[in-house]
Amino acid sequence: MTSVIEVRELHDWPTTESEAVSIQERLRSLVRTDEQPAEVRTAAGLDVDYRESSDELVAAVTVLDVATLSLVDSAAVRGRAEFPYVPGLFAFREAPALLKALQELRVVPDVLVCDGHGLAHPRRCGLACHLGVLTDLPSIGVGKTAMGHYEPPAEPRGSWSPVTMDGEEVGRALRTQTGVKPVFVSIGHRYTLDDACDLVLDLAPKYRLPETTRSADHLSRRS
Template structure:
């Protein structure tokens, strides 16, 4: 089973006030410089919902790096425990993600989250929250902007510009495919923005999303009794 240190969630916030307090308390633990070793395995995590959003299905896909071959995966389902509120995604998705991570047989060295890192109103998006909880380097790669502004991004794949909020650089807007909507990359935990951006580009193939996110997204929507994906 996974060698990750998965914390107990015996107490998990149920109100916006409790969630805000946790974000404010834990954001000071986020490390925005490179504290990561050799990267042999990179994981993507993603969450889907079923039965009118009452059931959370969380998935993790572990890929070898740098050749990006799927080497491990896990899926878990559980009752949805927090409402959908922009800026509080982690409280809705992390319980399932932790359960899925616990099932892994290969421990990832870096995790790419489908959501924000510090490009967040309180500088504590899901990538930060997950990274701090399990003390693993994480990157936020979001499909839409939550906070901040940027200059015009050139249309060619590989181009990027800084994402800024109130004078602070909080992320990078990157073009993962030519003439396709950009992605919003930000630091999660134990990694710098430049390194995070570099790893995201290295995890891209011919699709808009990094392979980590693309495969985790597929797993989050499969029928869970499919033996191909059982862990």
């Protein structure tokens, strides 16, 4: 059974934190920020649910039609966290199972909407960058809490403010619902920040989190 999504073998599995850091520095050099898909008709949501023992997990991917937010495809796989949770190395914990789930899809989504950050990361290589580079698919990160500094955006839906790290703009705090805490959007791979924010607003017409994330979260909990 061959996958429609090919996962590139760009690195060995790290044994230590310093090996993981080296891998991120190399993956970072492969991130493309100068491209944008001509047309984004479908978007994938990715999320992981942890079970007892905290290293048993279920990774879920859902693919939604952006115009209608209806479900086009989905996949869920059980797995095991292969790395401890270390801030900054989060991707090594969740990416393996998420990549397996992506390989079970029957359609190739136009963009991956990841539950975590992309360039808004100490080494500018968060989960969304890992998944984007390893699949070579466009990707963005949508985090629920900030990494970096920001001022709260204005109250109306659609308002945003820059998120900075080391004086550099790495993402945006985006208000998806008026009067509700913002989400934190950053680039993963082959996408622009302006378009990422437009996409997240399209995907979040009613709730704070995009429907991609919500549907993947629901699927992971039921699988």
